[in-house]
Amino acid sequence: MVAFDVGGTDVKAALVDETGRIVELLRRPTPLDGERTGDAVIAATVALLDDFRRAHPEIRPMAAGLVVPGHVDEARGVGVLAENLGWREYPFRDLATQSLGIPVSFSHDVRAAGEAEYRLGAAKDFRDVVVIAIGTGIAGAIFIDGTLFTGGGMAGEIGHSRVADGPECACGGRGCLEAVASAAAIARRYTALSGVPVAGSREVLERARAGDPAAGRIWDSALDALALDLSHTVALLAPEAIVIGGGLAQAGDALFLPLAERLEGILTFQRRPVLLAARIGENAGVIGAALRARELLDVVDPGPDPAPVRERAR
Amino acid sequence: MVAFDVGGTDVKAALVDETGRIVELLRRPTPLDGERTGDAVIAATVALLDDFRRAHPEIRPMAAGLVVPGHVDEARGVGVLAENLGWREYPFRDLATQSLGIPVSFSHDVRAAGEAEYRLGAAKDFRDVVVIAIGTGIAGAIFIDGTLFTGGGMAGEIGHSRVADGPECACGGRGCLEAVASAAAIARRYTALSGVPVAGSREVLERARAGDPAAGRIWDSALDALALDLSHTVALLAPEAIVIGGGLAQAGDALFLPLAERLEGILTFQRRPVLLAARIGENAGVIGAALRARELLDVVDPGPDPAPVRERAR
Numbered sequence: 198m199v200a201f202d203v204g205g206t207d208v209k210a211a212l213v214d215e216t217g218r219i220v221e222l223l224r225r226p227t228p229l230d231g232e233r234t235g236d237a238v239i240a241a242t243v244a245l246l247d248d249f250r251r252a253h254p255e256i257r258p259m260a261a262g263l264v265v266p267g268h269v270d271e272a273r274g275v276g277v278l279a280e281n282l283g284w285r286e287y288p289f290r291d292l293a294t295q296s297l298g299i300p301v302s303f304s305h306d307v308r309a310a311g312e313a314e315y316r317l318g319a320a321k322d323f324r325d326v327v328v329i330a331i332g333t334g335i336a337g338a339i340f341i342d343g344t345l346f347t348g349g350g351m352a353g354e355i356g357h358s359r360v361a362d363g364p365e366c367a368c369g370g371r372g373c374l375e376a377v378a379s380a381a382a383i384a385r386r387y388t389a390l391s392g393v394p395v396a397g398s399r400e401v402l403e404r405a406r407a408g409d410p411a412a413g414r415i416w417d418s419a420l421d422a423l424a425l426d427l428s429h430t431v432a433l434l435a436p437e438a439i440v441i442g443g444g445l446a447q448a449g450d451a452l453f454l455p456l457a458e459r460l461e462g463i464l465t466f467q468r469r470p471v472l473l474a475a476r477i478g479e480n481a482g483v484i485g486a487a488l489r490a491r492e493l494l495d496v497v498d499p500g501p502d503p504a505p506v507r508e509r510a511r
Numbered sequence: 512m513v514a515f516d517v518g519g520t521d522v523k524a525a526l527v528d529e530t531g532r533i534v535e536l537l538r539r540p541t542p543l544d545g546e547r548t549g550d551a552v553i554a555a556t557v558a559l560l561d562d563f564r565r566a567h568p569e570i571r572p573m574a575a576g577l578v579v580p581g582h583v584d585e586a587r588g589v590g591v592l593a594e595n596l597g598w599r600e601y602p603f604r605d606l607a608t609q610s611l612g613i614p615v616s617f618s619h620d621v622r623a624a625g626e627a628e629y630r631l632g633a634a635k636d637f638r639d640v641v642v643i644a645i646g647t648g649i650a651g652a653i654f655i656d657g658t659l660f661t662g663g664g665m666a667g668e669i670g671h672s673r674v675a676d677g678p679e680c681a682c683g684g685r686g687c688l689e690a691v692a693s694a695a696a697i698a699r700r701y702t703a704l705s706g707v708p709v710a711g712s713r714e715v716l717e718r719a720r721a722g723d724p725a726a727g728r729i730w731d732s733a734l735d736a737l738a739l740d741l742s743h744t745v746a747l748l749a750p751e752a753i754v755i756g757g758g759l760a761q762a763g764d765a766l767f768l769p770l771a772e773r774l775e776g777i778l779t780f781q782r783r784p785v786l787l788a789a790r791i792g793e794n795a796g797v798i799g800a801a802l803r804a805r806e807l808l809d810v811v812d813p814g815p816d817p818a819p820v821r822e823r824a825r
Contacts, residue, residue: 268780278780325662339747341655348639348749351782358746359739359777368779425673429743432672433653435662463673465682466582466592468665 198490199249200262201242202306202482203227205281205333208238210245211483214256221252222480235276235287239296246297260493261301262486263293269305270350277350302489305350309485311338312345314440316488318476323438327430328475329355332443335375355430360422374426378419380444387415402448424459435468442475449474512804513563513572515556516620516796517541517579519595519647522552524559525797528570535566536794549590549601557610574807575615576800577607583619584664591664616803621667622659623799625652628754630802632790637752641744642789643669646757649689669744674736688740692733694758701729716762738773749782756789763788
């Protein structure tokens with residue numbers, strides 16, 4: 198299989214053999230080209246597949262997995278909208294299938310990463326799970342009784358839950374979780390408060406630990422917002438486990454211990470979820486894409502005529 | 512079928528014929544007896560079944576549906592906890608099956624009412640739905656892709672989502688939706704603010720309309736809290752429809768119009784749910800219980816020996 202994870206800055210591609218092992222991982226800058234970004238992404242995947250074929254002629258990829266950010270309609274195979282990447286109603290699945298010449302599974306990056314954690318990583322022992330990625334943004338993947346729930350591609354947008362009176366969010370809302378507690382927001386809010394530029398949320402945490410009161414205030418408010426949002430998720434869905442990944446999760450105990458404590462301070466009779474750090478890490482998206490590609494092979498019966506294969510691959 | 516909906520004040524019982532028509536509906540005060548309330552409820556269902564049999568000897572109920580409030584574990588058939596009714600880990604399904612002598616389906620009152628709305632009422636045209644009952648308390652039933660999701664009996668407890676800094680909630684939490692916006696809370700908070708006793712939330716609404724500023728404040732804060740909570744539900748689950756029932760829904764447009772407007776004021780890119788008033792009304796619980804009882808008959812093959820029937824009825 199071959200798997201592609203299209204991000205805001207780069208495209209990650211993995212060549213995966215029949216046993217599920219990653220044979221090679223490549224990374225290229227995402228070809229941002231305004232409204233033509235969709236076409237440029239497809240062209241990039243074709244070039245990456247060619248590179249894999251040249252470097253590993255012994256491996257013949259039979260299916261591809263492609264995941265992208267934004268609003269994704271998995272049922273139709275369409276990238277509905279990714280504001281910062283430029284496409285709108287772009288039929289990724291069909292165009293990638295044509296261009297790559299193999300069946301393509303198309304899905305959402307956070308949901309694919311969530312599936313990797315759900316099937317192979319931190320959440321594999323549970324059936325009702327929410328996997329949350331906290332990085333530049335905040336989004337989640339919801340597993341209900343063993344099945345990913347996409348809500349027409351709109352479920353799991355917990356980054357855009359209102360948890361405070363402010364600040365303004367890129368989505369046009371106010372007080373969204375993502376505007377308070379994403380890794381990017383923590384760095385941005387600290388700089389706005391202190392006037393001190395920082396490399397990222399990790400530096401804000403370090404400054405908070407060193408006694409910087411502005412950093413402590415920003416870090417605390419992010420933890421409060423995350424705990425409040427998790428408490429809403431628990432009240433509504435009562436998941437057995439909540440897995441947190443993305444850049445912020447790398448803070449480890451500095452995130453998980455105070456978060457669990459604050460969540461416990463809000464909950465009363467509700468079922469307590471196990472709070473877990475994501476295990477698969479930054480390749481979860483591309484591994485999730487490969488899992489989807491493999492599923493495609495499981496249902497495809499490769500006959501002499503490639504056309505019905507593509508049909509069934511939907 | 513015969514169906515029982517056990518509430519905090521009364522037990523509703525319905526005799527339903529093969530066509531699904533309610534032949535007779537009886538209502539008795541709930542036999543509150545501390546820790547023995549579970550046993551007393553079972554005895555009441557037996558007496559009600561006897562009454563139905565005497566009044567309608569031509570109908571032979573072949574299965575029963577029993578629904579109760581509180582924390583219900585449907586898989587085990589156990590009423591885990593109902594603080595104001597007194598039972599704890601009470602094996603309703605097995606004891607009712609023994610005492611009634613017919614297969615019994617046991618479930619949660621709000622989820623059963625939700626199923627009635629989902630299958631026969633306001634939500635029947637949708638697959639991803641949240642049905643919310645707002646009365647003395649607030650709780651919801653979640654349908655994901657056509658299936659009720661119970662979360663081990665703990666999902667849908669949206670009444671205990673924190674939406675404000677106060678007031679204290681009966682669950683021990685603070686700022687729970689139920690403590691701000693349930694019909695009971697609206698009446699209680701108005702009286703606390705104004706010193707004026709009222710019959711219920713309807714009277715608070717009438718006073719708000721007549722220009723009473725205290726009533727307006729309480730009503731507005733309840734609408735704000737409900738809209739905020741719905742916005743969280745939308746961000747997380749992106750349901751196609753949200754159905755609201757229970758006493759407060761009887762306010763009609765006075766509830767639904769400002770609620771929709773406030774929700775719209777919070778949401779940005781999210782999928783907009785259709786907001787619908789429950790259609791089935793106060794008998795939704797007992798109708799949901801009857802639906803569950805009918806399901807039991809669908810899977811039961813009544814043979815000469817009753818024992819295996821009971822076994823399979825689980």
